[in-house]
Amino acid sequence: MARLTEENVRLAREIIGRYPKARSATIPLLHLAQEQDGYVTNDAMAHIGELVGATSAEVYGTASFYEMFKFEPVGKYLINICGTMSCALMGAEELMHHAESRLGIHMGGTTPDGLFTLEKAECQAACTEAPCLQVNYRYRFRVTSENFDTLIDQLQAGELNSEIPAHGTVAAVRQHIPADRGVGAVAPEDVTEGPAWLDGKAAL
Amino acid sequence: MTTIDTNTESSEMPEKDPNAVSITINGRTVEAQKGEFIIAAADRADEFIPRFCYHPRMSSVGMCRQCLVEVEGPRGPMMVVSCMTPVAEGQVVRTETPQVKRAQEGMIELLLANHPLDCPVCDKGGECPLQDQAFSHGAGESRFVEEKRHYEKPIAISELVFLDRERCILCDRCTRFADEVAGDPLISFTQRGNNTQVMTFPDEPFASYFSGNVVQICPVGALTAEPYRFKARPWDLEQRESTCTTCSVGCRTVVQSSRDELLRYQGVDSDPVNWGWLCDRGRFNFQSVNSEDRLENPQTKAGDSYATTTWSAALDTISRTIRHATPGSVAILGGARGTNEDAFMWAQLADALGVTMRDAQLDDGLPASIFSYPQATIDAACSAGTVILLAPDMKEELPVLHIRLRDAAEKKKIRIIEISARETGLTKHAWRSVRAESGTSVTAVQQLLADSAIAAQLASGPVVVVAGRANLAEDAAHTMAAVDAVLAGVQNASVLPVLRRGNVRGALSLGLAPQSGKDAVAILEASARGQVECLILLGADPMNDIADADLARRGIAGAKFVVAIDTFLTQSAAHADIVLPAAAYGEKDGTTMNLEGRVTNVVQKITPRGTSRADWMIAAELGLLLGHDANVTTLADVQKLMGKKVPGFGATTTSVAVKRDGIVVTVPTPTRTSFVAPTITPRNSYEFRVDVSRKLYDRAVGTITSPALANLATGVSITIHPLDLERVGAAIGANVRVSNAHSSIVLPVQSNEKVPRGTAVIPFNQPGADVRELIRHGDSVVDVRIESM
Numbered sequence: 001m002a003r004l005t006e007e008n009v010r011l012a013r014e015i016i017g018r019y020p021k022a023r024s025a026t027i028p029l030l031h032l033a034q035e036q037d038g039y040v041t042n043d044a045m046a047h048i049g050e051l052v053g054a055t056s057a058e059v060y061g062t063a064s065f066y067e068m069f070k071f072e073p074v075g076k077y078l079i080n081i082c083g084t085m086s087c088a089l090m091g092a093e094e095l096m097h098h099a100e101s102r103l104g105i106h107m108g109g110t111t112p113d114g115l116f117t118l119e120k121a122e123c124q125a126a127c128t129e130a131p132c133l134q135v136n137y138r139y140r141f142r143v144t145s146e147n148f149d150t151l152i153d154q155l156q157a158g159e160l161n162s163e164i165p166a167h168g169t170v171a172a173v174r175q176h177i178p179a180d181r182g183v184g185a186v187a188p189e190d191v192t193e194g195p196a197w198l199d200g201k202a203a204l
Numbered sequence: 205m206t207t208i209d210t211n212t213e214s215s216e217m218p219e220k221d222p223n224a225v226s227i228t229i230n231g232r233t234v235e236a237q238k239g240e241f242i243i244a245a246a247d248r249a250d251e252f253i254p255r256f257c258y259h260p261r262m263s264s265v266g267m268c269r270q271c272l273v274e275v276e277g278p279r280g281p282m283m284v285v286s287c288m289t290p291v292a293e294g295q296v297v298r299t300e301t302p303q304v305k306r307a308q309e310g311m312i313e314l315l316l317a318n319h320p321l322d323c324p325v326c327d328k329g330g331e332c333p334l335q336d337q338a339f340s341h342g343a344g345e346s347r348f349v350e351e352k353r354h355y356e357k358p359i360a361i362s363e364l365v366f367l368d369r370e371r372c373i374l375c376d377r378c379t380r381f382a383d384e385v386a387g388d389p390l391i392s393f394t395q396r397g398n399n400t401q402v403m404t405f406p407d408e409p410f411a412s413y414f415s416g417n418v419v420q421i422c423p424v425g426a427l428t429a430e431p432y433r434f435k436a437r438p439w440d441l442e443q444r445e446s447t448c449t450t451c452s453v454g455c456r457t458v459v460q461s462s463r464d465e466l467l468r469y470q471g472v473d474s475d476p477v478n479w480g481w482l483c484d485r486g487r488f489n490f491q492s493v494n495s496e497d498r499l500e501n502p503q504t505k506a507g508d509s510y511a512t513t514t515w516s517a518a519l520d521t522i523s524r525t526i527r528h529a530t531p532g533s534v535a536i537l538g539g540a541r542g543t544n545e546d547a548f549m550w551a552q553l554a555d556a557l558g559v560t561m562r563d564a565q566l567d568d569g570l571p572a573s574i575f576s577y578p579q580a581t582i583d584a585a586c587s588a589g590t591v592i593l594l595a596p597d598m599k600e601e602l603p604v605l606h607i608r609l610r611d612a613a614e615k616k617k618i619r620i621i622e623i624s625a626r627e628t629g630l631t632k633h634a635w636r637s638v639r640a641e642s643g644t645s646v647t648a649v650q651q652l653l654a655d656s657a658i659a660a661q662l663a664s665g666p667v668v669v670v671a672g673r674a675n676l677a678e679d680a681a682h683t684m685a686a687v688d689a690v691l692a693g694v695q696n697a698s699v700l701p702v703l704r705r706g707n708v709r710g711a712l713s714l715g716l717a718p719q720s721g722k723d724a725v726a727i728l729e730a731s732a733r734g735q736v737e738c739l740i741l742l743g744a745d746p747m748n749d750i751a752d753a754d755l756a757r758r759g760i761a762g763a764k765f766v767v768a769i770d771t772f773l774t775q776s777a778a779h780a781d782i783v784l785p786a787a788a789y790g791e792k793d794g795t796t797m798n799l800e801g802r803v804t805n806v807v808q809k810i811t812p813r814g815t816s817r818a819d820w821m822i823a824a825e826l827g828l829l830l831g832h833d834a835n836v837t838t839l840a841d842v843q844k845l846m847g848k849k850v851p852g853f854g855a856t857t858t859s860v861a862v863k864r865d866g867i868v869v870t871v872p873t874p875t876r877t878s879f880v881a882p883t884i885t886p887r888n889s890y891e892f893r894v895d896v897s898r899k900l901y902d903r904a905v906g907t908i909t910s911p912a913l914a915n916l917a918t919g920v921s922i923t924i925h926p927l928d929l930e931r932v933g934a935a936i937g938a939n940v941r942v943s944n945a946h947s948s949i950v951l952p953v954q955s956n957e958k959v960p961r962g963t964a965v966i967p968f969n970q971p972g973a974d975v976r977e978l979i980r981h982g983d984s985v986v987d988v989r990i991e992s993m
């Protein structure tokens with residue numbers, strides 16, 4: 001259980017500054033918290049609430065809508081195997097069985113060493129490459145039992161560290177928008193006129 | 205140039221309200237207002253449209269889709285949700301066509317797809333909108349055969365409220381209330397999707413002062429209140445409409461009982477007052493009336509304990525004591541907890557006996573001359589251009605007034621300027637909030653008035669000053685002088701006095717205000733000097749409520765003879781020579797006056813406990829024994845006399861006048877005196893200025909004798925700024941010694957960055973060390989030293 005680190009609080013403030021309303025930063029801050037701890041802790045949710053001016057219950061209400069936010073620790077690598085139509089037709093079932101026996105856990109479980117969590121996922125929009133999976137939301141296409149094993153070996157050996165960061169990291173490179181480059185926050189209620197190109201046509 | 209208006213006819217027509225809209229509902233023409241929703245117009249026209257999520261006091265969200273009706277459109281009739289569709293000129297609405305019926309039946313069927321068959325064991329059964337509307341607007345059977353959702357049966361979401369998620373129909377009323385009305389969004393929809401459920405944050409309960417309201421407005425039995433669970437079925441309850449007198453907001457309630465036992469209060473919508481809401485303290489303290497510890501019979505002191513006696517013996521002793529007392533040595537303290545009739549009859553008796561020592565307040569309010577300023581009502585405050593707060597934290601002391609002011613500020617109807625020594629519940633809704641250390645509010649007001657932006661705001665519309673006693677460790681004259689300063693600088697400002705005890709305004713207006721400066725403090729001082737031969741405590745507990753603990757002790761000890769008229773053997777009553785049991789709330793009829801001067805009725809619902817009686821009866825009987833027969837035998841007699849003797853009260857004598865919204869009564873008030881802020885002595889080594897005020901839950905007798913509320917008091921602590929804490933060198937939660945020239949107490953320390961540096965906040969009347977030891981009446985402010993131990 002951890003609140004955001006000092007460094008992340010600094011980042012959080014930068015992110016909050018991009019929005020007209022602090023609350024709008026809730027989701028990006030949840031990602032930040034998940035990146036920090038691998039999952040979203042209660043303390044982090046309470047901290048985010050303080051930062052954006054919401055109660056913990058409101059942050060939790062928002063966060064719990066999203067499958068991809070985890071509220072319990074997951075493995076360093078979260079493996080989502082697609083089980084929807086195309087992948088199912090192309091052998092997702094077998095792949096899942098294989099994954100379960102290779103890692104010695106059931107779907108939804110985490111290996112005792114804390115490295116892997118297995119999950120069944122819905123269509124990942126890569127149907128042409130079926131069966132597919134994601135490791136921490138990074139794709140692997142046309143996965144056979146053999147290259148699943150290779151993947152696990154490589155992950156265990158740390159060979160893919162540069163390509164697949166630990167669970168929670170959404171983007172490999174964090175985008176920073178210097179304050180002077182921002183257009184400045186405009187509150188929706190302050191916008192009273194249509195965009196310039198509309199040129200009065202909005203009066204209809 | 206002269207023009208002749210040929211169209212004289214139209215110019216003579218009454219001007220048409222530009223916001224008036226005329227629509228047709230089921231063939232009838234209905235007048236409505238622009239912006240109003242169809243469902244509200246239909247309600248006024250008595251055309252019932254079924255609904256679950258719509259609530260007239262909250263914003264519409266269209267969650268349940270039960271209110272579907274047909275509206276004629278360009279492409280034929282279409283189905284719209286009437287709680288979200290505004291009226292429009294010429295709109296044709298039909299609420300009972302076969303299509304509408306089908307749609308509404310379909311919605312009920314969907315809502316029942318997951319709803320358990322709990323009715324026989326559900327508290328709501330019998331008064332349940334889902335049950336009722338399934339019957340009136342449902343198809344009678346369901347096509348769903350699937351397994352329903354299952355959750356653990358009720359889970360506690362707070363000390364007072366239980367949630368049964370299986371019964372919830374996700375109408376968003378409770379969550380909307382928590383967010384929009386109470387301002388405590390501690391419950392939210394979580395796991396949105398197929399498993400949407402109302403939930404708190406893990407380990408953070410729904411500890412809102414207003415939590416009971418969600419139980420009342422939940423349209424199913426998903427939310428139940430601990431004090432009422434499984435206590436009765438709605439059809440066994442009898443009820444009468446009344447007014448809550450726990451504090452002086454005067455919220456309208458219904459008092460419900462079964463088998464002569466109070467079981468529940470529910471909020472009633474009074475437009476000028478509470479809008480249907482109650483605070484939890486007012487809602488759940490009915491338990492106190494049912495308490496085992498109530499006094500049942502008169503008691504006389506026999507050594508260290510009490511012996512039960514008869515009323516005639518007790519009243520005989522009291523009348524003999526009064527008769528033999530030196531003239532001018534009888535004193536009456538209290539009266540603010542009773543009805544107007546109680547206060548009036550005691551004031552009559554006091555007049556007849558020439559008693560000048562009387563005070564309905566216990567030095568914890570403001571001088572009664574606050575009523576001599578131009579007065580404002582709650583509605584006036586909530587629609588004023590500017591509201592200036594020179595008052596305690598409304599959320600703690602007058603909760604539903606807090607709701608009203610918060611609502612007005614949120615809806616941008618008012619701008620709040622707060623002058624306070626620390627943050628309050630309204631600070632985040634204030635337009636400006638300035639921190640003025642206790643003793644400096646006059647200076648703060650003067651600085652504010654000199655600010656041009658503030659002056660422009662004040663000039664832009666009506667100004668109402670909400671004035672009350674913010675700090676019990678500060679001379680009331682500071683607040684009065686600050687009010688004077690506002691009124692001197694702002695033309696036509698009016699005052700909404702926020703004295704908190706239930707019927708304090710009624711008691712002060714009906715003759716229990718101090719005469720020639722002999723207020724509670726002067727009375728207790730006189731008593732300490734041995735000049736009070738008979739001290740009558742009229743539901744007053746100075747040992748608990750007077751901020752100067754030493755004075756209270758000396759005063760009570762010095763009185764030769766003490767009579768306590770109370771519902772419980774309070775700390776002060778325990779020192780009395782004779783204790784008379786008083787009828788409690790719900791056990792007597794009468795009227796009460798709220799903080800704005802509104803008179804409404806309170807009703808008897810159950811038989812008074814034991815031989816207890818209403819205070820006015822005791823006064824009448826004592827009067828009779830003392831040769832001052834007031835000639836009253838019934839409450840109606842008292843009201844008639846009151847109407848005759850007290851200007852303004854004539855209008856309250858009919859039972860119709862004091863129903864629901866009641867009437868605002870103006871009683872001539874003492875002449876206005878002006879106040880000067882008392883000087884402040886330098887702090888020397890006492891570096892912290894103390895701010896002492898009440899919290900909603902404290903050791904008030906009605907709270908500690910209500911099991912549901914008794915444990916909600918936070919306990920005493922001293923809160924200072926984190927940097928000050930560092931300087932003191934104590935750990936959070938550790939005991940510190942707090943001392944000044946009067947005394948020293950030991951209590952745990954807390955830190956909060958919202959407390960200004962140099963200020964120390966201590967709640968009043970909490971379990972634990974007694975802050976009153978540090979307070980002496982007449983102290984301008986109270987400064988202390990804090991040492992780690």
Ligand code: SF4
Pocket residue numbers: 371372373374375376377378379402418421422423424426427
């Ligand atoms: S608990 Fe009751 S009030 Fe709250 S959403 Fe469910 S049905 Fe509505």
Ligand code: SF4
Pocket residue numbers: 448449450451452453454455478481482483484485486487602603604605
């Ligand atoms: S705000 Fe006051 S009057 Fe209203 S319910 Fe609470 S205690 Fe009673």
Ligand code: FES
Pocket residue numbers: 082083084085086087088122123124125126127130132
């Ligand atoms: S079905 Fe697996 S990616 Fe679409």
Ligand code: FES
Pocket residue numbers: 254255256257258265266267268269270271272285286287288
């Ligand atoms: S009452 Fe209109 S949608 Fe619920």
